[in-house]
Amino acid sequence: MASTDLRAELRCSICMEIYKDPVTLRCGHNFCGVCITQTWDHQKKEDYTCPECMERFTTRPKIKRxxxxxxxxxxxxxxxxxxxxxxxxxxxxDFAVPAAKTCLQCETPMCDNHLRKHDRLVEHTLISPTMSITERKCSIHKKILEYYCTEDTACICVTCRLDEEHRGHLVELLDEAFEKKTEKLRHVLKKLTSKREEIDRRVQSLQNRRNEVQEKAVGEIERYDSLFREIERQLEALKKRVLSEPSRQEQQVLLLVSDLIQELDVQKDELSRKMHHIEELCNITVPVAFLQEADRGDLCDTENQDYADKERYDKRVHDVGDLNEGFIAKILHIGLSDIITTVSGSIDVQTPRGILLDANVAGYYVHISNDLKTATQSQVKQNCSETLERFQGSQVLSTGGFSSGRHCWEVETSKSGDWKVGMCYPSIDRKGDQSYIGYNNKSWCLGRIYNNNNNNQYVVLHDSKKIQLHHNISCYRVMIYLDYEAGQLSFYEICQPMRHLHTFTATFTEPLYAALWVMTNCTVTISG
Known part of the structure; x- marks a missing residue:
């Protein structure tokens, strides 16, 4: 008999494979011992049949190997x-055919062909193909895990559900719990994905910002490098002009002096000739001959000639003059002014000239100097009129504000006492807690406020939010820089080197006025 024919004769009609531990029924048909046993386990009692000939048995037949x-x-x-x-x-x-499912009850992986025969006979739980189902069985009772205890978050078998450990707990079918948990995790995944996408957008935005700043920095370096080269060129040209001016004036004076000396040499020769002629006359002893010769010229009339020569000489000496040091200094001054004008136009930063304090809005205990540059906290109430524009607290604003452009101004503070400097809208309250600069959304400031912890550090305030800076105060001069269109207000400590303290960023909607707040005998002076 051929191998293929023998295979057909040795194949179990239930599993369609070569017999494994075959048994024979009363009707003469053969089956794998496991196959027929599991088949009858799922058939109704008193209704057992042969899968091959469908012969019915009133009682479960005894099988014989x-x-x-x-x-x-x-x-x-x-x-x-x-x-x-x-x-x-x-x-x-018989051959390596990939399994489609694994039956939990049979603990057997099966292909589609055997799975169809299996499903016709029994209704078992099928899972993805696996050779080991240990993880799907209860480690205690060795039964299939069919339920999920929501209180203990554990997969359990039917015995676990009925014993004391999980009795009365809320349980779900494993597949239902799987679907719920999967749906929940999908929802969480969706949120996490959305959050990660938002983070990616933020990272991209920051990277774009970084690239913009880097490009801007490169552009600024090139711009200022070009500006410094131009300054160096102008300074070199100015240096040549200034250093050449003394030599030019020297040559001019020396030329005039040389001309004058030459004229004096001519006069000296003429005088020598006259002196020699007079000496010869004085040697004549004959009176008639002497007088006749002496009267031929105005040899004796020298007073008028001496006076005229002296006057002309004095005028010529005056015309010679001296080095004009003031003119040299003027050349330098004008040249430097032109360079500063060029630099100011290139960097487009306006240094406000003549920022003055408005005494009409200063608090009752704020003394304003006569030049309207200095604010001092006074223990005595100032003699001033009461108006709606006047602050109740110890602060003051400038007379004018800025609604565009870039500006910077400086202040000098006293070495002790509390102070705040910054900028605010003119619509700021004039009394109450909201009137103090830094304690509302209409003002931004830097200050030194003494406390028990640290009195040698700066603080910045806006809308009642206080930030303690880590910079120790090293000097008493501060520069405030405003870029209105960019919405930036920065504070710098004017030391060596200059140190950046803090920058506020906002969208300005009103003109900004300089603002000062002083306490405890403190003085703040606007420079320039």
Missing amino acids: NLTLCKIAEAFQCTQPQQEVDGVFCTFC
């Missing part, structure tokens, strides 16, 4: 080639 058939099947299996394969394969196929 077919030893001869078992030996033939084992001998046939030994003649078949063995293959080493990876993966999960059907238990009942």
